[in-house]
Amino acid sequence: MTETRFADLPAELQEHYLNMQDDLYDGAKDEVVEATRQALEWGQGPGAILAHGLVAGMDIVGKDFGAGILFVPEVLRAANAMKAAMEILRPLLTETGVPKIGTAVIGTVKGDIHDIGKNLVAMMWEGAGFEVRNLGINVDADKFLAALRETNADILGMSALLTTTMPYMATVIERLTEEGLRDRITVLVGGAPLNPAFAEDIGADHYCKDAAEAVDTARKVMQLRGGARG
Amino acid sequence: MDKLLDFLTRNQNFVLADGAMGTMLHAAGLTSGGAPEEWNVERPDVIKGIHQAYVDAGSQIITANTFGGNRFRLMLHNNESRVRELNLAAARIAREVADTAPREVLVAGDVGPSGEILFPLGTRQPEEVRDAFAEQAAALAEGGVDFFLIETMSALEEVTAAVEGIKSASDLPIAATMTFDTHFRTMMGVKPAQAVNALYDLGIVVMGANCGNGPDEIERIVTDLAAAKPANVYLIAQSNAGLPKWKDKQVYYDGSPEVMADYALKMRALGVNVLGACCGSTPEHIRAMREALGL
Ligand code: B1M
Helix, strand or coil, rough: CCCCCCCCCCCHHHHHHHHHHHHCCCCCCCHHHHHHHHHHHHCCCCCHHHHHHHHHHHHHHHHHHHHHCCHHHHHHHHHHHHHHHHHHHHHHHHCCCCCCCCEEEEEECCCCCCCCCHHHHHHHHHCCCCEECCCCCCCCCHHHHHHHHCCCCCHHHHHEECCCCCHHHHHHHHHCCCHHHHHEEEEECCCCCCHHHHHHHCCCCCCCHHHHHHHHHHHHHHHHHHHHHC | CCCHHHHHHHCCCCEEECCCCCCHHHHHHCCCCCHHHHHHHHHHHHHHHHHHHHHHCCCEEEEEECCCCHHHHHCCCCCHHHHHHHHHHHHHHHHHHHHHCCCEEEEEEEEEECCCCCCCCCEEEEEHHHHEEEEEEEEHCCCCCCEEEEEECCCHHHHHHHHHHHHHCCCEEEEEEEECCCCCCCCCCCCCHHHHHHHHCCCCCCEEECCCCCCHHHHHHHHHHHHCCCCCEEEEEECCCCCCEECCCEEEEEECCCHHHHHHHHHCCCCEEEEEEECCCCCHHHHHHHHCCCC
16 A cells, blocks of 8 residues: 655645644544544545544654643643544545455553554554454453464554553463464564563564554564465 | 641651552462452451551551552452452451550552553543542442542543542542653653642642652652652652662562662652652561661
8 A cells, every 4th residue: 555655735725634633632522523524525535534534643743742832731732633633534434445454453461451552543543444343451462372263363452651561471472372372373562661672571473562663573474375375 | 727737737848658469468378460459358467567567667548458459450360340449458457457556547548550552542431430539439438448549540530530539529628639650741741840740639638649769769859759749748769779670580579678668768858748658668668767767
């Protein structure tokens, strides 16, 4: 799936997307939804709207949150606006052009209730053409395993934001191994307190520092898996 | 006069509280993601031992093992119907240790965040959260705590709900701390001076900062709190023992007892009245703090 690069879009569309990003930044849900509809009317594809409007906007929100310019209330409002727009785009993403490239299960591990980042990853995976089963928060190993079996998933994504809950990822990976699923599933992990060394230590396949990296990594994983199968 | 203020006055306005509970429980075998409050019933000996170790180290306030004891947090472990049981048990264990201590020790009933985001930002109605805190407070009071310690809050709306809920269930004193861990504000964006004003308006006069990003950040935050507070407000500081690090398949905090001893002296100099520690701290840290303070 390749959308037109932002720089190659006509000026009016660029401006439309920049306004949309501003509205997202301000958490103006109705405006973001309206801008999404407008772009669809102008013939923009759902993938392009997601990339140039929503994801690009969330990127700025994420950076300003990291820099201490925005705080959680603003991030939540922006995430809610993105979610509302996604309600419109999701069915279009599945029915139109965007081919399904794989199946992923994602959840925040047991004892942890942070879901903003994980939901962003889930939405962006959907946008990239994955079928995503989002298990929510406080997910234990049993629940992960059941969902992986049910969906016959390619990828498991786990999120943890607490130093007290990140070790639980190791527990889930151990269970995958015990139940003979480990070889079939690529494990991606993320969350603010994690780092690549931790991911390696617990036997995950990849650490993803943000949602954009989670998308890139998942795409690459599918290429490799496709290669191995074919 | 209320019991907490009275206690402070009798101790020249400076008392040593305790350190981490969760850190001690994980060291004792609580698994990642496990429910600390269940141990009030399943492993009361361990909980009692931890309180005792803090008393032996010099703590004059011990905090019941009820941080996640409200129905919303207990729900994560399917324990939402056990609020009374688990809080009552916790309060009684701490009470027993305090009552057999060689000096006066107060028991704080720990009231941590619900984990819910309140309407309109989130979906949870303030009344529901208020009810949950009232339910928890009633059990803690029944179990014999001396006062309530609302801890680690990030949203003013939630502190308000906690104070209202507790007041509807008990007349015991209330102290409150917020966690300024996100660029010197709470994660919801509340600045120290703003917190002081809002808590004071709620009738709280023992207030401060806990958890966070280690002693250095707390120092700046407490400085701000001290500058903003009305004269009749008493300050609490409970810093983490440094910052969390991952090594050898486990998490540890990098602040040594010496680092915390240094923190203790700085806090007293800044005018802190109730001094304790949070994540990563142990009785060893509290002992080092007491010795440095010459208590
Ligand atoms: C493939 O899989 C993947 C791939 C990539 C993945 C991935 C999975 N998951 C994430 N990624 C990556 O992609 C995302 C998008 O780019 C990124 O996700 P992030 O989640 O990192 O980024 C989001 C877009 C925005 N970031 C966030 O949403 C997290 C922001 C902070 C402020 C935060 C929030 C919002 C909340 N919190 Co909490 N909270 C903090 C956070 C501080 C911080 N500065 O990070 C942190 C994580 N919290 C903390 C704490 C202590 C707590 N929180 C708690 C509660 C909450 C709220 C409920 C109030 C709220 C969560 C609301 C919600 N619905 O999610 C409590 C825990 C409850 C529990 N059991 O989980 C509580 C324990 C507080 C308390 N005393 O009760 C701290 C953890 C300390 C530690 N290292 O252990 C904390 C770092 C704040 C701090 N500075 O102290 C990447 O990490």
